Amino acid sequence: MKAIVQEAYGPPEQLRLTEVPEPEPAANEVLVAVRAAAVNAADWHIMRGDPKLARLASPAYFGRSGPKRKIRGRDFAGEVMAVGEEVTRFRPGDDVYGDLGFTDGAFAEFACAPAGLVERKPANLSYEQAAAMPLAAGTALVGLRDAVRVRPGQRLLINGASGGVGTFAVQLGKKYGAEVTAVCRTRNVELMTSLGADHVVDYTAQDFTRAGQRYDAVFDLVGNHSLTALRRALVPDGTVVLSGGGVSDGGSLVGPMGLILKAQFFGRFVRQRVVILSTEPSLEVLADLRELAEAGDLAPVIDRTYPLEEVPAAIRYLETEHARAKVVVKI
Incomplete structure (x- = not known):
């Protein structure tokens, strides 16, 4: 599969689109064909290892010379392709959205996510809109x-x-x-x-x-x-x-x-x-957001959409151009 990979800390230009093995879901995970992923400030903070103090404060995510997870991106929306043997809430074909947290991996054609951090996509939102939310x-x-x-x-x-x-x-x-x-x-x-x-x-x-x-x-x-x-x-x-x-x-x-x-x-x-404020990916929050969106109380605003190969440009725009609302990657 194609994915945006990072080997070392640095600017967006050092990110590269490359072929990597398709992930296989663990017993409690779902394999999702990612249709859209959102760009967040967290992406460039981890990409750059900035601020440097964060590398010491969060060693689970930050390595010495680069992030411990090589594929960037945390917010996603897409279609379930396979489920682990312990997963009962989803089946192939379900439209879902979620937040991978600092494990990242959403800037790719496929991603594995714990079933407890995935929720059904709001029925009234597109993949791009849903990815903008988590x-x-x-x-x-x-x-x-x-x-x-x-x-x-x-x-x-x-x-x-x-x-x-x-x-x-x-x-x-x-x-x-x-x-x-x-x-x-x-x-x-x-x-x-x-x-x-x-x-x-x-x-x-x-x-x-x-x-x-x-x-x-x-x-x-x-x-x-x-x-x-x-x-x-x-x-x-x-x-x-x-x-x-x-x-x-x-x-x-x-x-x-x-x-x-x-x-x-x-x-x-x-x-x-x-x-x-400190937040962690939460199934309860994802469910609440879905209800708010389907009730018409919450609507994502998308500034720009980029294809997967232009993730470096998307991150550059977010971190330097005062992007308004959300920047989304369409896969």
């Missing part, structure tokens, strides 16, 4: 429903609202009844309004941390403000949730982990809640 929409759901605990009338600000997670977060914030303020660049203002945002802050013209507005919750998906600045935008008993962030600048030692580490320490000494 990591990004799952992060938005866990961040708002479980960490922020959004409630009707709450004033919610989403920093990085036009990104993959952000576009889902805006929709979920409105579903849960919050008054949503979306922070994005000028070209994405109209998109935010179309997704239901009540207010839009153009960060090229205004710094929301110094505008004098106070919010019950700030969902920060960028990591471009200090913890002090984020807290300045909160009410005294508000909540700030930190998730991901950072942009590729050729390599960093700490990257967005610097804000995370500071928040872990100083967050214990402030009145406001400081939550460091």
